[in-house]
Amino acid sequence: MSSNHFKSRLPDVATSIFTEMSLLANQSGAINLSQGFPEFDTPEFLKAAVIDAVQQGKNQYAPSSGLPPLLEQISALINRRYQYQLDPHKNITITSGATEAIFVAIQTIVHAGDEVIIFDPAYDSYAPVIQLAGGRSVHIPLSAPDYKVNWQQVQESVTDRTRAIIVNSPHNPTGTLLDHQDMLNLQQIVCDNDLFLISDEVYEFITFDKKAHQSVLKYPELFERAFVVSSFGKTFHCTGWKMGYCSAPEYLTNEFRKIHQYVTYSVHTPSQIGITNMLTEHPEHIDELGTFYQQKRDYLIGKLASSKFKILPSSGTYFLLVDYSNISDMDDRSFCHWLTTEVGVAAIPLSPFYEQPNTNKVIRLCFAKNEATLDLAAEKLCQL
Ligand code: PMP
Numbered sequence: 001m002s003s004n005h006f007k008s009r010l011p012d013v014a015t016s017i018f019t020e021m022s023l024l025a026n027q028s029g030a031i032n033l034s035q036g037f038p039e040f041d042t043p044e045f046l047k048a049a050v051i052d053a054v055q056q057g058k059n060q061y062a063p064s065s066g067l068p069p070l071l072e073q074i075s076a077l078i079n080r081r082y083q084y085q086l087d088p089h090k091n092i093t094i095t096s097g098a099t100e101a102i103f104v105a106i107q108t109i110v111h112a113g114d115e116v117i118i119f120d121p122a123y124d125s126y127a128p129v130i131q132l133a134g135g136r137s138v139h140i141p142l143s144a145p146d147y148k149v150n151w152q153q154v155q156e157s158v159t160d161r162t163r164a165i166i167v168n169s170p171h172n173p174t175g176t177l178l179d180h181q182d183m184l185n186l187q188q189i190v191c192d193n194d195l196f197l198i199s200d201e202v203y204e205f206i207t208f209d210k211k212a213h214q215s216v217l218k219y220p221e222l223f224e225r226a227f228v229v230s231s232f233g234k235t236f237h238c239t240g241w242k243m244g245y246c247s248a249p250e251y252l253t254n255e256f257r258k259i260h261q262y263v264t265y266s267v268h269t270p271s272q273i274g275i276t277n278m279l280t281e282h283p284e285h286i287d288e289l290g291t292f293y294q295q296k297r298d299y300l301i302g303k304l305a306s307s308k309f310k311i312l313p314s315s316g317t318y319f320l321l322v323d324y325s326n327i328s329d330m331d332d333r334s335f336c337h338w339l340t341t342e343v344g345v346a347a348i349p350l351s352p353f354y355e356q357p358n359t360n361k362v363i364r365l366c367f368a369k370n371e372a373t374l375d376l377a378a379e380k381l382c383q384l
């Protein structure tokens, strides 16, 4: 029996495009290059370390902010990669994936009526979470092929209600990176207008062609107003574990933790122990991740060379955008459905990541797959 009094908090939100396309891929038996997750397994050492922790009886609540040894290892990792020293116990919180970190960071700073600037194509969780906090997302569209941010336009979009900006670099779905000049422009706007920043850096270790990831942790003035969101899911091929963390200055971390304790309280203890050991014993895994994925990117690009798709540049993440305008006039969602059910390859359309209708004929392929899978997919795509 349904209630007449029920009113949706998210009336305009439907099932996520990732769920939609993965479901269709499974139903159709298509090769799934849609939802972003690795086909290969998490490293043996890490799996064994988590299993060992379970066997050792480390199965009760961890401290709400995270296990101290893990916080210390993350702080050492940040120091090694970004030459920035955080206090592990005052600046870092372990979360249930980046998804929780984004949710809690937004709840921490957004009050009713606040505006938050986001860039389209935007990761699907940002706008609904802003809405749940009573805020309003202000969308700045970015366009193919380079998806560059026009910082003048960002400055002009700031009003006296603007509370924060959300950035994502390396960027899902476009594979673009913010460069040093972008970061300086961002810093100026955030600081001059007394804003906060949420920086979604879940693909921070996956950059290509010797391009450096410009973490907010390299910009101390900006970090003073920021939440930096990271995810072990991307780094250790374990998206299903939902392990992430948030780095922030102490005054923001204190408020963040107040909310985190009522969202999950704490995160899976054996995984925290396993990841601590992995960070300690195998630092090379992270350092080799960019090269590992660059080979995958280049492999797929090589295989698609004879296709009618136009390949857009990918400087990071495990995604590649391709333009299908030489193949079809269909809109991108219809094209992805057709590609999945008729051709046997599932991809993600870009229009669901835009607030305004978008007519770009661009789709996203995930190349976090074994070569045999990429071979099969490319063979089908080259026949179009
Ligand atoms: N942000 C971006 C840009 C992502 O691509 C993802 C997941 N693919 C997330 C956040 C969520 O990460 P997690 O799975 O760790 O919650």
Ligand code: GLN
Residues within 6 Å of the ligand: 016, 018, 019, 034, 035, 036, 037, 172
């Ligand atoms: N972030 C993943 C992607 O971009 C999907 C995560 C999800 O399904 N929520 O494909």
